[in-house]
Amino acid sequence: MVIKRFLAVVFIVGLCDACSWIPKVEQQDFCSAHYVFEAEILERKSEDEMIGYVYDIRVKDVFRNKDNQMDVKGFKTIQGDGWGSSCGPQLLDVYSSYILYVDDIEGERRIFKYEKMMFVEKPDIFRMTRMYDCSCEIRMNYFPSFSGVSSFESFPPTANQCDVPSAYCIRSFFCKRNSAGLCTSGNLGPCSY
Numbered sequence: 001m002v003i004k005r006f007l008a009v010v011f012i013v014g015l016c017d018a019c020s021w022i023p024k025v026e027q028q029d030f031c032s033a034h035y036v037f038e039a040e041i042l043e044r045k046s047e048d049e050m051i052g053y054v055y056d057i058r059v060k061d062v063f064r065n066k067d068n069q070m071d072v073k074g075f076k077t078i079q080g081d082g083w084g085s086s087c088g089p090q091l092l093d094v095y096s097s098y099i100l101y102v103d104d105i106e107g108e109r110r111i112f113k114y115e116k117m118m119f120v121e122k123p124d125i126f127r128m129t130r131m132y133d134c135s136c137e138i139r140m141n142y143f144p145s146f147s148g149v150s151s152f153e154s155f156p157p158t159a160n161q162c163d164v165p166s167a168y169c170i171r172s173f174f175c176k177r178n179s180a181g182l183c184t185s186g187n188l189g190p191c192s193y
Contacts, residue, residue: 023140025164025173029113031134033101035072036064038117041092050084055092063099063128078102080111090114123189124171131174136183137161138175159183 030036043056055078062072078100080090090111092098099120101113139161157163162175162185169191178184 024170025138025140025168026171027132027174028138029101030064030128030132033064033112034066034104035062035070035075035102035109036099036128037062037072037075037102038097038099039075039078040097041094044092044094046082049082049089052082052085053080053090053092054078055080057100060097063125075109078109078111121189127172127174127188131176131186131188133174133176133183135160136175136177138164140164141166157183 037059038061039057039059041055042058044053045056046053056076057078059073059075065072080092081087083089092111092114093116097117099115099117100111102109103112104110137160139157141164159182162183164173164185169187171192172187172189173185174188175183175185
């Protein structure tokens with residue numbers, strides 16, 4: 001009985017720590033990050049590769065600074081997950097540049113998403129800096145009804161919302177307020193990496 005309870009707890013904790021399967025668009029990652037910036041990886045260090053890595057970095061450009069209270073260009077280190085993470089390790093190549101999506105968790109700056117700069121194109125940077133409007137809510141149709149009627153049809157978007165179409169592009173989708181103050185969506189750049 002004790003073993004069953006232990007296994008149940010381990011299973012539940014594993015699910016909570018697992019990678020998310022929930023569909024989303026890149027703008028949602030951008031807007032949920034504390035910081036998004038381009039950085040060169042100068043060194044990768046680890047005392048225990050199961051737990052994680054510490055990266056010495058040089059920040060080149062800043063795309064998001066949620067609180068505007070930190071000098072992001074002054075960041076010298078960030079942390080990434082190790083082999084023990086349910087999502088796998090975050091192994092970044094030394095002397096390569098990345099766009100890093102970083103959260104501040106209890107005073108530690110931790111990577112939660114990254115993309116190597118060699119795969120990033122000019123439309124990606126333009127979209128991040130000019131087309132992402134974090135004041136707009138992005139709505140996904142997670143549970144399409146079996147009646148054939150989308151939940152979007154039942155509940156149309158408000159002026160502060162954009163609906164993501166069923167055949168959407170994770171990378172190029174954006175939601176931004178127009179001149180009338182309404183959130184509208186579109187696509188700019190390649191659909192996926």
